[in-house]
Amino acid sequence: MAQGWKDPHDYDDVPRPIVATGNDYPPSFELGVHSHGRGQLLYAASGVVVVSTPHGSWIAPPERAVWTPAGISHSVRMVGAVSTRALLLDQAASRALGDESLVIGVSALMRSLLVAACEIEPDYDDAGRDGLVMALLLAELERAPRLTLGAPFPATPALARKCHAFLEKPEPHDTIDGWCADLGIGRRAFTRAFRRETGMSFGAWRQQACLVVALPQLAAGEPVTSVALNLGYDSPAAFSTMFKRRLGIPPNRYGK
Structure with missing residues (x-):
């Protein structure tokens, strides 16, 4: 695995609707076929990610992110040195993005929120400032443009x-x-x-x-x-x- 890699499965049982994690990968790194207990929105702060599932392939160039619903087997290929920011959504929060893989546009506000979210501890205070950041992120996900960047x-x-x-x-x-x-x-x-x-x-x-x-x-x-x-x-x-x-x-x- 990439150095310091954080396993999304570690967050499956966290009692929060959204948790965030970041990982850094060397050029051409590949994550083999796997799945998550939570839905995952994967954003590359640098580099490009290609997500492949049994249902197709989706790509996230700059200012884009790939949504993969919970339980969907997928692999991820990194193009260049990639620094990811990932949101892991529970079943209720996942309704904002639906039950099919897709690509969304990432606004300047969402990008800043993704960076901030990755600095928040998984067991954050849902009623405090950190909870407000996550709630705003969810609102941005609901209104983010859906893009045709997949096959x-x-x-x-x-x-x-x-x-x-x-x-x-x-x-x-x-x-x-x-x-x-x-x-x-x-x-x-x-x-x-x-x-x-x-x-x-x-x-x-x-x-x-x-x-x-x-x-x-x-x-x-x-x-x-x-x-x-x-x-x-x-x-x-x-x-x-x-x-x-x-x-x-x-x-x-x-x-x-």
Whole structure:
């Protein structure tokens, strides 16, 4: 484990709705498959984290955080040297974020609250100043924007296998017709099933999956041109257009 690592399981029985912990990890550190008794919101104060579950992969670049509900098996990959701030929520507090993995936006206020929360003892006075910090954090979680920075996997095994293979080797020019031919399924049945099981269209999912692969590479310092070509884009310009449309900034400004 990373030096000084704090086990989230140590906080399962703390009689407080929210507890916070921080950990520092060396570059490329990986936490193997595990789960928590509490829901976990994971924020990288520095670096990038990629959280993978049986249901998909979610990424938290700067100013983002990944929510993983209690009991969900997941692994975490660190990109660069990562300093995390984690909130561990009991069942009642977890209602603020729901029962599915997702990515939220982290405001300047929430970022400050996360830092402050990690300095608060787990058995804090719920009726005092520390309790007010945690209550404000919960209010911020409830209003935080939900972001599409993940690639959920379908429940249908054959579809899920195709999605897993795509993340291993993204092909931005893959088409619905091509996947239908590989799977032996009609176009209408495919599009209905894909949207029903992932919550998004095939085209939107394909772009999200490319981002899940691209963001860690960019965070690690890979040139935009290399990332674009490695992903199979015809040109860096085509990749940059997609990136800016999805995230609001061009890739050459990512992380700056």
